[in-house]
Amino acid sequence: MKIISAYSIKGGVGKTALAVNLAYALRETGRRTLLIDLDPQGAAAFYFRVDPAGKFRMKNTRSFGEGLRRNIRESNYPGLDILPSNLAYRHLDILLDRMEKSRKQLRRVLDALREEYDVVVLDCPPNITLLSENIFRASDLILVPVIPTTLSRRTFEQLLEFFRDKGLPEKILVPFFSMAQSRNSLHREILASLPLAHPSFLKSVIPYSAEIEKMGLRRMPVLASAPSKPSTKAYRALCAEILNILEP
């Protein structure tokens, strides 16, 4: 079971759109996929029309892993399940803090799901907390959406710095351009220069797209609502590129 995280320190960069569409694209390849919405805003689950549970159902469970399994919801698309966000996740940091070796607990917890899923996609909250550190240590790959702007570049480099400071493996950080606009000259310039400084950038570029913006209205991935639009093709290409990295 592979764990792929959609992560950025900065909000509004297309992180949730990535998690939702990537999960859908992975399911299209026949991989049993679970999308875990770790962002308390619950947008990923919203896009799949999964209402947040009133309460995180943990009563009478023997382990946190079992609790996670109990809260899984099947999406409208066979082969893709969702673990919806819940206010209880706000307490996940506290919960992990109480556990021993708390920076590595998430991987152990998610291991309880390895028989059921081929891939787990984590939609992560935009901050650096104990939960984030757990995510970094649990993930096989961390996808970082970068809008081709100076500020986003700076944010990505801050994340790299954090990885170096903490001795985390930089190679699992995989940036890609998100919300790119080819008509914007600054975007064009950064699209050309940044991969030279950071060769780990994916070749696939997710364009700025009205279709992606409309996901909130349609409440479904663009891959399902607009199967032949450029943004859909871009997500599928990105998925193929990621699978090449994970399963060379």
Place this chain on the structure above:
Amino acid sequence: MSGEIAMDVEPVVAGVPQAFLIGAEDFKEDQLAGALGPDFRVGFERAKAQDLTFFDTFEWGVWFREALLYESAGTFHLARLEGGWIGQELCAEEVREASPGFVWDFHNPCLRAELEQPLGLRRIVPIAEFRIVRRLAELSNASGKIVCRFELATLFPVNHPRSPFCRLCRILPLRGYEDQGARVRKALLASGCSVFAEGPMPSYLRRLGNSPRRYTIRPAFGLTPGLPAREAVLRIVRRMLDLVAENEPGIVRDQDTEFLHDYRICLRKIRSVITLIDGVFPAETTARLKKILSGLARATNRLRDLDVCLLARGEYAGHLPAALRPALEPMFADFEAERAVELAAVVRHLKSSPCRRRMRELAALFDKDCGLPPSQHSDAAVGPLVFKRIFKRYRKIRNVEGELGADTPDEAVHEVRIQGKKLRYLMEFFSELLPAGDSAPLEKGLRRLQNRLGNFNDFSVHQKFFLEYWSRKKDEPGLASELPLALGGLITALYLRQQEQRKDIQSALAAFCGREVSGAFKRTFKPVIPPAPAGPPAEAA
């Protein structure tokens, strides 16, 4: 039940199909929506009709592995069997030239892998034909989230396309929405549907009088330690005789080679049990039975040898370099032709009056009221008697352990195999009497030893088989010059493999006769001799 619709209901659990019987002639979309109320939106897909032919083996190998193999419109489909419903499709393959019969006839690697265990060497045969009209619906909540799927299935016998055999529906709540599934179930029950115990497939098969049934040549006989030995042996033999009869039609139809294989095993087992538990019948009866059973088995010896050889042709070819492999093909063609002749002879034999008479004689001899006079062990309790025999048989194997070496003649190794087989049969026949925990490791050790001895014997027999073929062919004019090369290579390869087995046999035998296993056999099976009764107390002087 024609004209009714049924649905499966058990407590609603994710992934477990539910079936309900619906009383109405048809189930309209708005009827379902009406039953569910405003909280659900119902989206029906268009009805899909399929004419299916459902396949399985004699042993129902696919069915009992919770799968269904069916052909529809020129394509074979393998799907999950979900509580008697045709479930998720696993793989499919278009029929090419001929309809596949065996696992190796399929081309799709997924089908081959999925069917390897369920089919083994068995041939698939058509079990039932029917038309199924399926209508799927998605039930969504106010947010447009599908919370439950619904399937309506109508089955028509293939020769009565207008008279439905049954209408059934099932509800499939999505994971995490089991509570919604329970609401759907309640609404359906309130609207006049009733619970139905099984899905459409078992229901239809039952109507055809062809319900899946388990087949095994290792059945339970309902033995208890105190049962008189003759009664115990009779129970075993009667069941085995039933199995002999059950396999005969498959041999006659030449459905697959497993029928003959099982037929011979059952005959051998009958022969073994009356010999191994000697004294349960009068000596002359046992001798007569042995003669009949040997005769029946002997008539099929050559056919079985040819079956074994032809089944292993790929393996044999693998022993040779690629350039020599085609040289074996004319030999296999000879064997195939000989097999056809031999099969016809076996079929004639099975249908012949002498054979039927012998079968009737056997049935009469083992009848409940066989009228045989009591014999030495006929009334002895079977438990202690069998334990004594098992221990005796084990000691026989242990006695030859030290004699086995690199130069031991094949015949002597074969003799160990025979002793091992006798022990295995005893433990198998009377497994109900054995303490499960204690005997399992002993059976495992014996199986390990027997597998190696079996391989050794097979390699030896196959060498003789090919040498005999060569001695018959060598003087024939126009023989391909590569044949002696290929046969020589094959026989040498088999000889080398046979020699490799010797070391394995020695180590398996040493383990089987070692202190641990030996102690366990002693503890479990050695007869306890009761202490001699104390004499009368000496009178006081």
